[in-house]
Amino acid sequence: LRTAHFWSVALPFTLGLTAQISVIIHQVSFLRPTLGVAGAAWAVSLTATCAVLGRLAVGLVVDRMNTRGIIAGNFFLQAASVALMLAAPGPALLYVACVTFGLGVGNTTSLPSVIVQAEFPREAFGRVVSTIIAVNQFTYSFGPGILGWLHDAFGSYQVALAGCLALQLAAVAIVLLGARMSPRRA
Numbered sequence: 001l002r003t004a005h006f007w008s009v010a011l012p013f014t015l016g017l018t019a020q021i022s023v024i025i026h027q028v029s030f031l032r033p034t035l036g037v038a039g040a041a042w043a044v045s046l047t048a049t050c051a052v053l054g055r056l057a058v059g060l061v062v063d064r065m066n067t068r069g070i071i072a073g074n075f076f077l078q079a080a081s082v083a084l085m086l087a088a089p090g091p092a093l094l095y096v097a098c099v100t101f102g103l104g105v106g107n108t109t110s111l112p113s114v115i116v117q118a119e120f121p122r123e124a125f126g127r128v129v130s131t132i133i134a135v136n137q138f139t140y141s142f143g144p145g146i147l148g149w150l151h152d153a154f155g156s157y158q159v160a161l162a163g164c165l166a167l168q169l170a171a172v173a174i175v176l177l178g179a180r181m182s183p184r185r186a
Contacts, residue, residue: 001131006128008174008175008178009116009119009175009178010132012170012171012175016074016168017109017136017139017140019164019165019171020105020140020168021143022140022143023147025144026144026160027044028040029157031043031098034091034094035094043095043098046095047101047102048102049102050100050105051102051106053102054106058070062114068175068176068178074108075108076168077103077104079165082097082101082161082165084096085161086161086162086165112132112136113129116132146163148160150163
C-alpha cells in the first residue's frame with residue numbers, strides 16, 4: 001500500500017471499474033428513453049455478449065503484447081464508448097457504443113492479475129492481487145449510487161456519464177505512467 005508501483009496498478013482498475021460498473025447499473029435507465037424497454041434490453045444483451053468476446057480476444061494476445069498498453073487500450077475503448085453515449089446519438093450508434101463498451105467489460109476484472117504477474121515478485125502475487133481486488137470492491141461499490149445522485153441532481157445522465165468518462169481517461173493515464181515505475185517488466 002505504501003508503494004507508487006502498487007497504486008499504478010490498483011488505482012486505474014479502481015477508477016475503471018467504478019466507471020464501468022456504474023454505467024452497467026444505469027445502462028437500462030440511460031438507454032430506455034431512446035431505445036425503449038425492448039431496445040435497451042437488446043443493448044444490454046449485446047454488451048454482455050461482447051464482454052465474453054472481448055475477454056476471449058484479449059486472452060489470445062495479452063501474453064504477446066505490452067500488457068499495460070492493452071489495459072490502457074481497454075480503458076480507452078470504454079472511454080470512447082461513453083463519449084459516444086454522451087454525444088446523444090440515435091439508436092444505431094447507441095448500439096455501437098454498447099458493443100464497444102462491452103468489449104472491455106470482461107477484461108477490466110481479469111487484467112490486474114496479468115500486470116501483477118509481470119511486474120511483481122512471484123511470492124507477492126496472491127497478496128498484491130487480493131489487495132487490489134479489496135480496494136476495487138470497496139471503491140466501486142459507491143459508483144452506482146454516486147452516478148444516480150449525479151443524475152438526480154442534474155436531471156440527466158450527461159454529468160454522470162462525463163464523470164465516468166473522466167474516470168476512464170484517468171485510468172488510461174495512470175496505467176501508462178505506471179509503466180515507468182515498474183521494477184520488473186515482462
